[in-house]
Amino acid sequence: MSGDQRVGSVPVTNLDRILYPSSGVSKKEVIAYYIRNAPRLLPYLSGRALVMQRFPDGVARPGFYEKDAPPGTPDFVTLFPHRSRTAGREIRYVVCDNPDTLVWLANLAALELNIVLARTDDPERPDMLLFDLDPEPPAGFREAVEAARALRELLGDLGLAPFVKTSGRKGLHVVIPLDRIYRFDETRTFVHAVGLLLARRITGVVSELSGTHNPGTVFVDYLQNAAWKTMIAPYSLRATAEATVSMPVAWEELREDLSPEDFTIRTAISRTGDPWKGFFDQAERLPAVNHD
Numbered sequence: 001m002s003g004d005q006r007v008g009s010v011p012v013t014n015l016d017r018i019l020y021p022s023s024g025v026s027k028k029e030v031i032a033y034y035i036r037n038a039p040r041l042l043p044y045l046s047g048r049a050l051v052m053q054r055f056p057d058g059v060a061r062p063g064f065y066e067k068d069a070p071p072g073t074p075d076f077v078t079l080f081p082h083r084s085r086t087a088g089r090e091i092r093y094v095v096c097d098n099p100d101t102l103v104w105l106a107n108l109a110a111l112e113l114n115i116v117l118a119r120t121d122d123p124e125r126p127d128m129l130l131f132d133l134d135p136e137p138p139a140g141f142r143e144a145v146e147a148a149r150a151l152r153e154l155l156g157d158l159g160l161a162p163f164v165k166t167s168g169r170k171g172l173h174v175v176i177p178l179d180r181i182y183r184f185d186e187t188r189t190f191v192h193a194v195g196l197l198l199a200r201r202i203t204g205v206v207s208e209l210s211g212t213h214n215p216g217t218v219f220v221d222y223l224q225n226a227a228w229k230t231m232i233a234p235y236s237l238r239a240t241a242e243a244t245v246s247m248p249v250a251w252e253e254l255r256e257d258l259s260p261e262d263f264t265i266r267t268a269i270s271r272t273g274d275p276w277k278g279f280f281d282q283a284e285r286l287p288a289v290n291h292d
Helices: 027-036 038-045 099-107 141-157 184-201
Strands: 005-007 010-012 018-020 050-054 064-066 078-084 089-095 110-116 128-135 163-166 172-177 218-221 230-232
Touching: 010 099, 027 038, 027 099, 038 099, 038 110, 050 089, 089 099, 099 110, 128 141, 128 184, 128 230, 141 172, 141 184, 141 218, 172 230, 184 218
Parallel strands: none
Antiparallel strands: 005 010, 050 064, 050 110, 078 089, 110 230, 128 172, 128 218, 163 172
16 A cells, blocks of 8 residues: 555555454554544543554554654644653653544554543543443353443432443443542542442442452442543444444443444444433532441
């Protein structure tokens, strides 16, 4: 393939390269998927730091995480410089706030788009709260669905209306849009406390770090509720053999026979409606939780 091909104004290369060998999905299809879903994706990407997981040789080969904008990043890409205490240096995060940047990311084979839970104008104040429901074999997706339903009921009792999406792998993400008045230590404490309450309500749920790998359980992971920790973005592809998508779903869709493989790069195109429409317009405040 010649190097002067373009999608709009963005140079692209190796469009015929197969990035998902088991499914035969090419880079061209990946770019087309992200272009078509840009109106749904961009609200979750714009205004926040992005961590890429890139697979230039396809998902059959190991990929790599990339926080720093790579050399040769074009001028139309918004960057957010942040001094990382952990890394001891400045990291130039990519902020994907336009369709051209989305095409550029797809051309880099940045298949997984991971977002932080706060916006760049106030990185210490989250605007999303995440319950990551992670089943440990022999528990699987069905058990995660059961836990998510029970969590929705519990959050409803607390006056909150959560959203849900598949992680694109084995679990589910239950997410609440937040008023930006909390620190991450407050949101993390809240998620942990609710997880402990949920563990008391239904068997097979754990929310203590010591129980993370207990066989046959669903771990309510609260640890991603921290500054610069990430969540896979809604509608992002995953690096799975089936080219699954982290798909927002309506609560009514959350049935026992649902599977992460129901939502792939090819089936997601046919979905109508958006269960997360107006997500950030429904920001909530957190009630006090007593888990003693």
